[in-house]
């Protein structure tokens with residue numbers, strides 16, 4: 001049975017990745033799951049300079065999902081290269097480093113400095129809803145991937161700075177996701193991942209205060225799955241580069257839905273908090289489905305939606 005897929009020059013033994021920000025830098029998980037079984041591991045987003053993130057509370061549970069407003073807390077690029085990368089390199093699984101800049105030049109600089117051995121690809125986080133708009137905005141004051149021309153410019157700048165596979169991670173908080181995806185493809189992205197979280201909020205009616213100190217945050221988990229699935233289906237029809245589907249995938253059957261809709265790979269996020277073995281369970285479940293349905297090559301399942 002062949003479960004191998006490729007994203008740009010990156011070849012993965014199976015199509016299941018863990019999503020940025022939900023698997024740390026693997027330290028917490030490496031004794032809980034067999035990390036080498038993952039298709040690839042996407043790190044928590046790193047930025048050029050250290051970031052403290054937003055004030056707590058920055059997590060709230062919602063029906064069938066969760067809100068987070070972490071705000072890209074991380075210790076910055078230099079610390080990542082010195083403290084995290086050596087450990088990550090020892091893991092027998094491809095490492096995708098997620099990066100976010102506060103300007104076009106920062107994205108390019110991060111990409112250049114991360115053109116290091118042991119890093120298989122870069123995922124550009126063009127879509128974190130938790131950084132104040134003033135910090136990471138284009139001329140219209142929105143997130144980068146809410147604007148096709150800003151998306152194009154950032155990816156083009158990164159493309160010039162690195163030969164690594166570029167995965168552009170998009171926000172679902174837009175009207176026409178295909179427009180943004182096409183801009184990413186035109187600028188030279190090798191793959192598109194979607195979705196990041198949906199901008200959302202929750203209120204404690206006793207105190208009348210928002211449940212998150214940041215007031216708003218990003219919604220993830222099963223609640224967003226049908227919307228994410230629709231967006232992945234739309235984008236897979238709009239671009240030629242591979243799409244990585246993400247959003248509310250908790251089980252193998254969820255993952256298979258995304259693959260049938262056109263995703264070449266999937267990322268597992270919130271499910272890791274519920275079950276640290278979620279991603280490896282999903283890999284086994286996909287293999288079972290292939291066996292039962294006599295599918296010898298996963299690539300035959302991709303985009304096999306019957307309409």
Ligand SMILES: Cc1cc2nc3c(=O)[nH]c(=O)nc-3n(C[C@H](O)[C@H](O)[C@H](O)COP(=O)(O)O)c2cc1C
Nearest residue numbers: 019020021045068125195196220221247248269270
């Ligand atoms: C606590 C938390 C932190 C996250 N941090 C990041 C991040 O640093 N970078 C990023 O690109 N996405 C981040 N995400 C978004 C996830 O990678 C994923 O796109 C999103 O949660 C949807 O997938 P899910 O429903 O499977 O969780 C985070 C999500 C959660 C829940």
